[in-house]
Amino acid sequence: MEIIPAIESILFVAESPVPLAELSQVLEVPPGEVTQALADLGERLSQTGSGLVLREAGGGWRLYTRPDLHPFLERYAATPSASKLSRAALEALAVVAYRQPVSRGQVSEIRGVDSEQALRTLERRTLIDVVGHAAGPGQALLYGTSDTFLEKLGLRSLEELPPLADHVPPPEIVETLERPFRPEDPSSDSKS
């Protein structure tokens, strides 16, 4: 009977409402049982005085914070730990600031790690915006910095960003990195 906690954990990490069919598929359990388990989960949350509620919305199921607790969350939003950007987000912000417009793939490539989460955080905090789409098959979203970004750094315009040192590779070189995981640099791979 591990379906209920399994559903709870999936809804906890999910970025958006999860459709019943998807839960059923992931758990390999018929939709009817999932529906029952969802009802049990909702029941448990309300009976044990949890701070979370389960709701069906937007074509799926999702966990939310209890609306009557939102005043606490408003106050939490103002604390240092809630407002501070993580190191990963700061790196992504620096890349977007100096290489905009730039796609998620490019940011990930430059940083050397997947940067989806970091960009999502920056977007949520309105430091970056989607400013266009890349040409080409994928039409990847392109990000740029926002007015909030300028305001927070006390800049009037992007031209006021301090110039990077001369030894930093210019964007043209970075462009060639766009295709993920190209074969290694020919200069270092002469032996194979």
Place this chain on the structure above:
Amino acid sequence: MEIIPAIESILFVAESPVPLAELSQVLEVPPGEVTQALADLGERLSQTGSGLVLREAGGGWRLYTRPDLHPFLERYAATPSASKLSRAALEALAVVAYRQPVSRGQVSEIRGVDSEQALRTLERRTLIDVVGHAAGPGQALLYGTSDTFLEKLGLRSLEELPPLADHVPPPEIVETLERPFRPEDPSSDSKS
């Protein structure tokens, strides 16, 4: 008695571990009561078979999915697992953890091999961070571990790192190491 669900809702939305002091400040409740409420919350989660667990690590408290449910979350496509750290990166991380602030040269010296790649990997994963510059002509960058490191290792603070002495090889191994260097070793006297 709404402290427990209030804490639960804050930890639900938090993007990093929340320090006890901040919870106390947001809830306007003395730290002692918050500690009690955290204990009660952890207790309720485990007793009601929740899919979530409460942990203290990396300077604060945070909710996580239960480890045994990880297979379900892997199947739920949103959670690709990060690739494991290489042995080189792990060893460099060990040196940084116990010798911080430490320069690349010092890490390389201790490991007996150049550690630039390893340190770069650790920086990408935000497990280490540049924490300063060495005095002196080169002004080498100095590395230290990050809050992410503490959280990922399940440590409250660096003081919780076990003493390095616990990791020194046992006498038998030291003996083995010394043997080749002892010309007067009786075992090698009998050689010819």
Place this chain on the structure above:
Amino acid sequence: MSFEVKSPVFEGPLDLLLQLITSHRLTVTDLRLSDLVAEYLGYLETMQQLDLEVTSEFLVIAATLVQLKARSLLPDNTEIDLDEDLLLSEERDRLLSRLLANLTFKDVAAVFAARLESTSLLLPRLSGFDFEMDPPAVDVRIPTDAGGLAEVAERVLLRSQETPDLDHLDLELPSVSDAIADLRRRIDAEIETDFARLTEHLDRPLEVVAYFLAILELARWGLVEARQDNIDAAITLRSTGQSAGDLVSEWDALEQT
């Protein structure tokens, strides 16, 4: 000299020395320096580059070992230069303490690896505030100023330009079987997806290669349909909906050896 890739591959002279000692292949009196040199040169070949720092360190270690060996071969009544002897024993002690420190940190690394492995099963929630109507205005704090941001950008951009990561040299090759298992789960769940999306979480080119081999295998079994309209297009993948039963990949057997 052969190019065989050994597992575990040693890292540098200190590590090599440790491995030789702990595998009982080395005592100073019967030390065959040629072995040490051969192994080390093999190591350099796999690195495909000559790291001067490491090489000079290797020479220091080798010289110390040779001196120790010479000393041990002298009859006991030979007159010895005491200063030289003292220097030699200092050098020996230094080498020993470095070996000890090295082993100590290897032990720490093993503990870290185990801890990281266990906490990797714990997933935090990352989607932030969940208000549907009116999320609170989080007062974002950029923890640096414009100059600091430029420094971060410089570090990240320089890092991106540097030589390819050689980390794979000290790791076993990524497992194709694991990639197959991962892909089967995810392609099933996502119904239709593409190769870039399935591999975007990977750090290393070799891992991507493993995933590519895995896709070929899955296509061969008829579990996955792969399509690419032209050479620049994304490789789209869809599950054929066929159940695989207990198909066993040849990779399983291959990778177990």
